[in-house]
Amino acid sequence: CGVFGVIGMTDSANFTALGMHALQHRGQEAGGIVAYSPETGFQSARRFGYVRDNFTKASLMETLPGQLSIGHVRYSTAGTKGATAIRDVQPFFGEFSMGGAAIAHNGNITNADALRRELIERGSIFQSSSDSECIIHLMARSMGRNIPDRMEEALRKVEGAFSIVAMTRTKLIGVRDPLGVRPLVLGRVGDGWALSSETCALDIIGAEFVREIEPGEMVVINAQGVQSHFPFRPARPRFCIFEHVYFSRPDSILGGRSVYETREAIGRELAKESPVEADLVCPVPDSGTPAAIGFSLESGIPYAMGIIRNQYMGRTFIEPTESIRNMGVRLKLNVNRALIKGKRVILVDDSVVRGTTSRKIKEMILDAGAAEVHFRIASPPTAWPCFYGVDTPEREKLLAATMSEEEMRDHLGVDSLKFISLDGLYRAVGEAKGRDANSPQYCDACFSGEYPVKPADMLDRGFQM
Ligand code: 5GP
Ligand code: SF4
Ligand code: MG
Incomplete structure (x- = not known):
């Protein structure tokens, strides 16, 4: 909110x-x-x-x-x-x-x-x-x-x-x-x-x-x-690290840093951690855009708008029901066919939650004749729900809660799938030494499962940490 x-x-x-x-x-x-x-x-x-x-x-x-x-x-x-x-x-x-x-x-x-x-x-x-x-x-x-x-x-x-x-x-x-x-x-x-x-x-x-x-x-x-x-x-x-990744607007300043710059730095980290040979780097707009720019700058692979977003749709994730969310991907995003045909494409998105978005996008990109599709994700696998004000589904619906990275890659049907490491993400938000495992500088519970405040109600409702 x-x-x-x-x-x-x-x-x-x-x-x-x-x-x-x-x-x-x-x-x-x-x-x-x-x-x-x-x-x-x-x-x-x-x-x-x-x-x-x-x-x-x-x-x-x-x-x-x-x-x-x-x-x-x-x-x-x-x-x-x-x-x-x-x-x-x-x-x-x-x-x-x-x-x-x-x-x-x-x-x-x-x-x-x-x-x-x-x-x-x-x-x-x-x-x-x-x-x-x-x-x-x-x-x-x-x-x-x-x-x-x-x-x-x-x-x-x-x-x-x-x-x-x-x-x-x-x-x-x-x-x-x-x-x-x-x-x-x-x-x-x-x-x-x-x-x-x-x-x-x-x-x-x-x-x-x-x-x-x-x-x-x-x-x-x-x-x-x-x-x-x-x-x-x-x-x-323990500020929410996901505000830097997705939730805040890129033109906001958080902790003295421009959110845009942080996201670009995340893209650069991703390119260093998980490089791949390809013809184009395309963002999944808009949430993946600054990270895709960073990935392109670091890797030298040209940036291109391979997916066009209809500006009159809201954020898919925030639509409350599954069926509307499923529709949402198609209503909101369309492949720029002329650009994609025959190309090896790196797609950069901020996160994979249920995997609905990524799956649909992969289908659309392959339909358009892409030669290869590589996903690069600007956050670590989302394996735990957030209880502090970001809407995430129950644990069972989180792709990363039940699948390994390889299983997710196969499930999404892409040539490769890589997430930024938790340390890489910390470096990108300005923590030169990465995450302090003894006393983390941010809340990162949705990635690490380490909840800085005991989710008392959820534990009462049977949630297992
Ligand atoms: P999925 O289709 O994997 O369930 O959702 C992933 C997409 O939802 C990403 O492209 C991301 O931009 C968007 N998204 C919107 N809100 C949230 C949120 O609160 N948490 C997460 N992890 N992703 C979100
Ligand atoms: Fe942010 Fe923590 Fe919620 Fe993840 S669990 S979205 S890091 S507050
Ligand atoms: Mg998105």
């Missing part, structure tokens, strides 16, 4: 809508905005579908006045899967003795089932099926004297990944979990401030990137400025 918020700008909801539009790649199912103005109080709107189709209409935006607003773009992740109901669309809102507050959450709470059970037993009435709603109920039960205190107390009971943008009548609040699994950044816009999942959404509103919110940090922003503190027990950060 993507979260965004603005304080200190007239008609701030318009800025929030733009920010959400720039974060659309993080969630395409639905979006919501909460805005506050002293005249109208808290107002909210939640809609299914793209930001551009909803939050651009003057008639809707006029209902969201005020200098303070937050927004959320949603896609359902582990635990909250299934048809999204409008009541699951964030931000969530709560009325407390000291006034209202709204929160927008990116990440996944790993003990949400347990918290929900306990809260329901003690009288909380849940409105949604979302793990994030627990936070509002925990805040309602807190004795804290102001909303940031209540949020702090609530979040100390929450495990897992959270990057949160929240608001009261007068404050914009940002928080990151102690491991800093999901991103969150601070920007300056005019006399106001913005919080965003990624820097690309600061660019769109002309905000200046100030800094990242630190893992474990809470910032409370009002007319006087930004106050920062660290309410949680300190921990070694």
Whole structure:
């Protein structure tokens, strides 16, 4: 998901809508905005579908006045899967003795089932099926004297990944979990401030990137400025390495590095680790593009657009059901036949999850008359589900959970298949010595199976680590 918020700008909801539009790649199912103005109080709107189709209409935006607003773009992740109901669309809102507050959450709470059970037993009435709603109920039960205190107390009971943008009548609040699994950044816009999942959404509103919110940090922003503190027990950060590979936009800056540059470096690493003789390097667009460019630069094999993407389709992976996803590949990607015929082609993609995409693409490429097809993948085999806010299927549906690299190659029917090594990936994100096996610098659980936060709910549901 993507979260965004603005304080200190007239008609701030318009800025929030733009920010959400720039974060659309993080969630395409639905979006919501909460805005506050002293005249109208808290107002909210939640809609299914793209930001551009909803939050651009003057008639809707006029209902969201005020200098303070937050927004959320949603896609359902582990635990909250299934048809999204409008009541699951964030931000969530709560009325407390000291006034209202709204929160927008990116990440996944790993003990949400347990918290929900306990809260329901003690009288909380849940409105949604979302793990994030627990936070509002925990805040309602807190004795804290102001909303940031209540949020702090609530979040100390929450495990897992959270990057949160929240608001009261007068404050914009940002928080990151102690491991800093999901991103969150601070920007300056005019006399106001913005919080965003990624820097690309600061660019769109002309905000200046100030800094990242630190893992474990809470910032409370009002007319006087930004106050920062660290309410949680300190921990070694474990940022999601997959944000670098796929999830974030290439024009964002993560950990001081351009995501694009990192992806190009991943492609270079791949070319060094797993070279192959061929005529063309083609990306599986768009997610494989920067890595394919890196592969081509390193290997000297020409880069070409062998697959053309229909720009009017979303991200396939994010379509919730299998049949739609299957359709998606064909609806979204088509082979550039004239270019491919008779050629030995290296295809570069960011990841193989179920293998649906790769299989379809291989068929299309061979249909078009390619002489050879070699897959190079910009991440290690995805063998474990993510429980921290990226939608991966159950373990059994992950190709790499049940097959070796050779078996995957045969299953996909390609001439060769190579994944970047975990160390190679760490080098590409800037860790010159690779992965520190004793204390890894990132979360890489979907590749390594080493979960930095115990996935308590999933273990209760029978998940085997
Ligand atoms: P598959 O068809 O193998 O199930 O999916 C792989 C494709 O899904 C890749 O091309 C990748 O770009 C895309 N993808 C989208 N979202 C995700 C995600 O959350 N995790 C992974 N691993 N791949 C994703
Ligand atoms: Fe990121 Fe993978 Fe960790 Fe999930 S499990 S947070 S996708 S690295
Ligand atoms: Mg892709």
